[in-house]
Amino acid sequence: MTAIGKPLDRVDGLLKVTGQARYAGEFPEQGLLHGSVVSSSIAKGRVIKIDASRALALPGVVEVIHHLNRPKIASYDDAFQDADAADGSPFRPLYNDRVLYSGQPLALVIADNLELARHAGSLVEIEYATEAFETDLAAVQEQAHPSPQTPPGPRGNFQAEWAGAAISLDLRYSTPVEHHNPMEPHASTVLYQADGTLHIHDKTQGPQNCQAYVQKVFGLDKSQVRIFAAFVGGAFGSGLRPQYQLPLAVMASLALKRSVRVTLTRQQMFTFGYRPRTLQRLQMGAAANGRLLALGHTAIGQTSRFEDFSEHVVEWSGMLYHCDNVQLTYKLAPLDVFTPLDMRAPGAALGVIGLECAMDELACALAIDPVQLRLINYAERNQNEDKPWSSKALRECYSEGAERFGWSQRNPEPRSMRDGRQLIGWGMAGGVWEAMQMKASAKARIDAHGKLTVSSATTDIGTGTYTVMTQIAAQASGVSVDDVTFVLGDSSLPTAPLQGGSFTVSSVGTAVQQACEALADKLLEVARQTYPVFKDAESVRFEEGQLHTGDVSVSLAQLVKDSGQDAMEVQVDSEPDKKRESYATATHSAVFVEVRVDEDLGTIKVSRVVSAIAAGRVVNPKMARSQILGGVVWGVGMALHEETQIDHHLGRYMNHSLAEYHIPVNADIGEIDVVFVEEHDEIVNALGSKGVGEIGIVGVAAAVANAIYHATGKRVREFPITLDKVL
Amino acid sequence: MSATPNGAADQPFVSHSIRLSLNGQERQLDVLPWTTLLDLLREQLDLVGSKKGCDHGQCGACTVLRDGKRINACLTLAVMCDGAELTTIEGLATGDQLHPMQQAFIKHDAFQCGYCTPGQICSAVGLVNEGRAHDSAQIQELMSGNLCRCGAYNNIRDAVQEVLGGEQ
Secondary structure, three states: OOOOOOOOOOOOHHHHHOOOOOOOOOOOOOOOEEEEEEEOOOOOEEEEEEEOHHHHOOOOEEEEEEOOOOOOOOOOHHHHOOOOOOEEOOOOOOOOOEEOOOOOEEEEEEEOOHHHHHHHHOOOEEEEEEOOOOOOHHHHHHHOEEOOOOOOOOEOOHHHHHHHOOEEEEEEEEEOOEOOOOOOOOEEEEEEOOOOOEEEEEOOOOHHHHHHHHHHHOOOOHHHEEEEOOOOOOOOOOOOOOOOHHHHHHHHHHHHOOOEEEEOOOHHHHOOOOEOOEEEEEEEEEOOOOOEEEEEEEEEEEEEOOEEOOOOOOHHHHOOEOOOOEEEEEEEEEEOOOOOOOOOOOOHHHHHHHHHHHHHHHHHHHOOOHHHHHHHOEOOEEOOOOEEEOOOOHHHHHHHHHHHHOHHHOOOOOOOEEEOOEEEEEEEEEEEEEOOOOOEEEEEEEEOOOOEEEEOOOOOOOOOHHHHHHHHHHHHHOOOHHHEEEEOOEOOOOOOOOOOOOOHHHHHHHHHHHHHHHHHHHHHHHHHHHOHHHHOOOOOEEEOOEEEEOOEEEEHHHHHHHOOOOEEEEEEEEOOOHHHHHOEOEEEEEEEEEEEEEOOOOOEEEEEEEEEEEOEOOOOHHHHHHHHHHHHHHHHHHHHOOOOOEEOOOOEEOOOOOOOOOOOOHHHEEEEEEEEOOOOOOOOOOOOEOOOOOOOOOOHHHHHHHHHHHHHOOOOOEOOOOHHHHO | OEEEEOOOOOOOOEEEEEEEEEOOEEEEEEEOOOOEHHHHHHHHOOOOOOOOOOOOOOOOOOEEEEOOEEEEHHHOEHHHHOOOEEEOHHHOOEOOEOOHHHHHHHHOOOOOOOOOHHHHHHHHHHHHHHOOOOOHHHHHHHOOOOOOOOOOHHHHHHHHHHHHHHHO
16 A cells, blocks of 8 residues: 555645635625724723613614623632643633733623624723833843753853853844734634533634633533534644633633624734744854864743743754753743734744854854855754664765755855846855654444544644545554544544644644554454354555455455444554654754845845755655645745834734735745655654654755845844844 | 615615636625625535635635636626636536646645645636646745645645646
C-alpha cells in the first residue's frame, strides 16, 4: 500500500470550491438572534455607566448584555484557564467594570438581525473614568521581569569568551506587533436545543478546549455543551484559545434561551491575541576561522497586565549552532494591552530573525560565505538538552537549497548585482522548529460495505488534516482511500490535542495509524477463525479493501459480515513513544531569497525563494508543499509588510483593517521553490513524519533582510523593512 | 423596482422589490435599502458561499459576478442589483460538472482553509471574462484584490493560468 506519500487532492476540496463548506458563523436557524459586540474606546479605566436605552428602544432589539446584567459566570481563575492559557489571571469578558485595554468587549447587543444589532450597538452610550496607561514596550523595557517560562540555563563562560573573541558583535533587532487575521472572522453560533443543551459551531483549533471552557465558565455539565468546527477559515494560532465571541454568545443564549450568533468585525479581530512586539539583543563572539565562541541572546516581549505570555524566542540560539558558551535571557514587560497569543511558529519566527540576521552580519565581518559559516558551526547535538538529534538533514537542506538557487554564482560584495535600476540581493538563513508529539485518541470503524470511518476531535484549519488522516488510515488499514472517511471538528469525538505547533500529524496521525492497525488485527482474527486458508497463514497483507494470503483473498466487507456484527470498531489512546526521551526532535530548513530593490524608490520585491525543508516523511507532498508556500508568504509579510501600529497617546491600534494592515497579496509573491530533502526518522514517531505547519515561516524574514543588505549595503534591524528604511 | 412601506406606519423603513436572475433562477425579492448584496445572499437566501472577510471591500472574499463582471458584494447594495444577472460560487458548476476554474483550483491545491476560495474563483472567472490577463505577472496583478491569508498565491496563479491557457 502506498497511500502515504501520494499527492492526493484535498478530500474536502469539492465542498470548498463549490461554497458548500460551512464555517462557524454560517449555520442558519429559524429565529436565530444576532449579537454585535460593543468595544471599549479607552485603554484603561472603569465603566461608570452604560446607557442602552436608545438601543433597546428599537423594535427588534432583544437585549443588551453587560457586566451589570449578565448571567452568572465563574469567579475563579481556573475556570477561565484553557489548554493554551498563559501564566496569570485570564481575561473574563463582561466580568466587571474594569477596562483593561482598548477594544475590550463591554456589551453585547442582541437583535433579530445582523444590521439591527450593529446599528443598535452604535447607540449604546458608555461613560468611563479613564486612568493613565502605557502601551509602548520601548518605554518600559528597563522594568521587564524574567519570564516564568525560563529558557535553558547558561553554559560555559559567555561573558569572558564574548569579550575576548577575535570578532565580537553586539546587535539589536526589533519586531512589531502582528495580528493573525485569518480570512474568516471569529464567530460562534450557539444553537439552543429543546432540552437546554448547547450545540455550538465555533471557530477554534480545539473543540474540546472550548467545550471545557464553556462548561467551567458557566458551571454546566460536560454533556450540556457540544462544540463543532467542521471547517475553520484559517486560524494560525488565533483559535488556540477560546476567543471572547464564544462566551458572549453563550451568555446571550443562556439568558434568552434562544439560539444566538456572534461574529466579530474585521476591526474586532484586532482586539484579542497577537504576535507580541519584541526587542532583541544578539551578542556573538567568533574566532577568525568562523568558530562561534560565545552567543548571547536577550529578548524582551510585551505582555498584558493580567497574564505573562511566554513563547520560545531565544531557545533556538542555543540549539541551531554548536557553541559552548551561551547565555539566553527572556523577559516580559506588562502593558495595558490584551495578552499576546501563539501565532504561526510562535517564538521561533521572532527569535530566529535575530539569530539568523546576526549570523549574516558575522559572516560579513569574517568574510566567510554565510552557508559555509553555518556548516562550520553545525550542531551535531542539541546542546540545550544535551541530546543527539533523532534525525537532522539540515546539511542536505543547505546543499540542495543552494544548488537549486544557484548560490555558487553569488558575488559576496553588497551592491554588486543589478538589473538596470534594480539592485539585486541574495540572502539566506536557516530555520528550526520542535517536532513535538502529544497524547491523542482515534476511533476506527468499518462497516459491512467495507467503508472505513476514522474519527478524532481535531480540526482542519486549512492544513489538510482531512486528507492526510485519510491517507494514513488507508495505509494502515488496507482500505482504499476512496472508501475512507475522516471525521473531525466535534468535541464528542475521541480526545485530540489542540491543532497547533505542527504536531497534528505526529499526534493524531499516530493515533489514527494505531487504531487502523488494531482494527486490521481484529479483521485478521475473524479471517483466521472463519477461513482455513488464513488460519495459520504466516504472510498476509491488507490491500485495496481485501485481505490477501498467497493467491487467496477475502474482502474486508465480507470479514465484517463474517464477524456477525453490523460493523467492527476499535478506539485507541496513543502517546509519545518512550524512545523519544533520549533524543532531541526538530524540523529544519534552509531558505534562499532573491530580492530586487529599486535604487530610486526603495521598493522591495522578493522575486525568488528556495525553501529546503527537512521534516521527516512527507505524508502528502501536495499538501505539505502548500504549507511551506504559506509559511514563506507569511515570512515575506513579516519581513516587509506586517505591523500593527499603535497610537500610544490613545493606547489604540490605528491600522485595524485589511486595507491598512498589509498582508501580502498575489502581486507581492514571486517564485517559490519548495524542496523536501530525504530524512528518515524512526524515533520521532511510527510515521517518521515531523509536521510542516510552522517550519516554512521560520528563517524567511531573516533571509529577506540578509538579501536586502546584500542588495543595498544597508542593514535594517527594525522590522518590517519598509522602503523608507532602505532609502 | 417598487417601494412598499415595511412594518408599522410610524417607521420610515421602506423595502424595495427587485427582480434578478440568481444562479440562473429568476427571483423577486423584497430588500431594505441598506441591505448589501452580501448580507442578502448570506443572511436571507442562505447562500453562504460568498464570504464576509472585512465588509469593507478590502479583502475580496465576497466577490461575485454581476452580468459576468466581478464585484465586491459587500460594497454593493442589494437594490442596485435590480434587473441584474448574478452568479455566485453556488451557481458556477453545471449540475455535477464543475466549472473549469473550480477543477483547476482543486488540481493545483489553490486553497487551504477555503474561506477566500469562492471569492478567488469568482474573481478568476471574471478575470478570464475581461480578457486582460495574458501572462503570470498580469494574473498576479489582477488577482491582487483577493487576499489569501493561507498564502496559496502561487497555486492560485497556476490554476488561473491553466484555465486561461485552455481558453486561448
